[in-house]
Amino acid sequence: MEGFDENEPEAADATPSLAIEPVYENVYEFVDGFVRPMFRRNPKQYLWAENWFDYPEVLDRFEAMWRAWEWDRLPDQAGMTAMAAFWKDTFDPLMDVITSQDGPFWRLSAEKYKSSHADVPEMFPAQRPTASNGG
Numbered sequence: 001m002e003g004f005d006e007n008e009p010e011a012a013d014a015t016p017s018l019a020i021e022p023v024y025e026n027v028y029e030f031v032d033g034f035v036r037p038m039f040r041r042n043p044k045q046y047l048w049a050e051n052w053f054d055y056p057e058v059l060d061r062f063e064a065m066w067r068a069w070e071w072d073r074l075p076d077q078a079g080m081t082a083m084a085a086f087w088k089d090t091f092d093p094l095m096d097v098i099t100s101q102d103g104p105f106w107r108l109s110a111e112k113y114k115s116s117h118a119d120v121p122e123m124f125p126a127q128r129p130t131a132s133n134g135g
Helices: 025-038 056-072 082-099 110-114
Strands: none
Touching: 025 056, 056 082
């Protein structure tokens, strides 16, 4: 067949690995630098834990969100509409699960939030992990 070279590597082998330089060094920086500033909701409706990293499900979901964001922010690799898809398919659904009344933080006292001031907070509070809990 014309143009076919038996010694040419398979297409999958010829694809270079796409290494990107992340904006955030780790998931903790991503949550502090992107998630918390962007997700400002009514604390009477959405649950949050300052020690979110102690919840394996939450840590794993934020890790997945961080990796998706790092890829989707680059239009040359992910396409021009990738960030719209990120919000619709990744951020909103994951945050709905993470902060829902029956989500990972369900054991937190809803009274803490129901009795709080009605204004939406500027940012949910957070602690930084220590070396003993994975930081």
